[in-house]
Amino acid sequence: MRRLQARGVSVRFGSLQALDDVSLSIEAGRAVMLVGPNGAGKSTFIKVLLGLVRPDHAVFESDAGRVSIDNAWKERIGYLPEAVAFSENLSGRQLLGFFASARGVARSRVDVMLERVGLAAAGRRAIRGYSRGMRQRLGLAVAILSTPELLVLDEPTAGLDQEGLSVLWSVIAEWREAGRMVIASTHDLALMERRIDEICVLRGGRVLAHGTAEDLRRSAELPHRIWLETGQSPEAKVELLCAAMRKWGKGRIERVGDRVLVEVAADETLELVEIQSGFPGVVQGLRVEEPTLDVVYDKLLGVA
Amino acid sequence: MMGRVGRALVWHELLERTRDRWVIVISVLFALLASGVGLYGRSAEADVAKLTGPSLVTLASLLVPLVALVLSHDAIVGERERNTLGLLLSLPVGRFEVVAAKFLGRSLALTAAVVLGLGAAMLVSEAGGAATLMTLMGPTLLLGLAFLSIGVLISALTRRQATAASVVVVVWFGLVFFYDLGVLGLLVITDGGLPQSVVSALVVGNPAGLYRVQMMHDLAGFEALQDLGVTTGLPGAAATALLWCGWLVLPTAISGVLLSRRKVI
Structure with missing residues (x-):
């Protein structure tokens, strides 16, 4: 996939217009940051992309043609939800094992991913003993397990310490270098600025500005x-x-x-x-x- | 037919549930009490079908629904509260399939708990009694699965896990304890004027009642039911199977429909 374009994404919840004719495009090898105040529509947009919210109107297109938000599409996406809290009874390894089976990924990837996010030593421990940052890193491992073409990150910096942030930056850099795509919703503009290519500012369900950090400054x-x-x-x-x-x-x-x-x-x-x-x-x-x-x-x- | 994600989810659910301390505690308690009943029956040297069996039916009708509800009450709402429902549904899987896989995975955990409990009773009961007690296995599983299905529905209808936990406690007390009292109350109020077919329908309309009546009939014969005041109108084998099917399938199916129709996860 060289390009993904969302056009006219509109979502209404009762009297609330959560997204109003939002259009956004992303090229391969680029990372786009969605920013905006609470209720701006960042998470809703992400959820539409993941098939978790049914839009009233939306058109998705890639360079190969129209994209349907179906199971074939979901095979191409990796997702890190905001403040994810995995089952505490399992170990990190068991959890990743489930997602490996669900994604049809070789079990050997589990250890590779644990190593990648710096949880190799804690992999066999129950998740209840993980810190918030470790849980977030485990979530990141789940998101990148199948090497998805599009990585969707909802508040990825939340709870991460410096080591966790380094892992996150290296993942984003890897995705850009490999010509894949990253969409991240965040409130940490200063932290994310140097790691992304474009910023899309949302407010009240509309795109207020979109461009590089330099474009926005200008x-x-x-x-x-x-x-x-x-x-x-x-x-x-x-x-x-x-x-x-x-x-x-x-x-x-x-x-x-x-x-x-x-x-x-x-x-x-x-x-x-x-x-x-x-x-x-x-x-x-x-x-x-x-x-x-x-x-x-x-x-x-x-x-x- | 279940796809790759659904199959993985079934085993994931089984693994996760068998590590839940509440499930373990209630299952072990059931096994201990069941083996206690088995030992008592053996020491009393009574007919298994007249003492041990009915006692186990009473015990199972109390504890198996509780195990099932504890197992299932957080199936959907727990995932939602932990923010993992979206992650689960971002996998290439349908919403209905997720509900079905959760039900199946937890059914396997429930089966383990029931087999453990009744198996313990069979092990300690007198020689020859195990075969009689074995006949309890299927209906007891059906009872558990019916309550499991109800628990899944509760988890799909509630927005918070704490609410779901409260609702299952109410449902458990309601269906296991108070329902029969309600039927008795109706009989008292109507001075026994209710037709037997209505009484029977009311009794078997509750999965716990259906289980008790069916097992009493199978173990101790029709006379035991007459002692309880039920004289006519018990469903036949086909109707019984249909009732169990309804309890097993309908609540889970409704949960699947509810999740599928939800606009936002």
């Missing part, structure tokens, strides 16, 4: 924060620099100890660098901070 039109380190430079010269920038009049300027903070639009950064170069020896260091994805997200959602 569309949010938030200023970059530029820190100018003045170190031991004479006060008079620093004031002269500040005065020049105020005269330029395109950004907000603030003195913070021996540093100067300037907030300017992304496309004005170079101009600022040129201004400061007119004051040789005053600026000893320069650091550019892009707006974080959390700030971009808040701006897109209209959160103060």
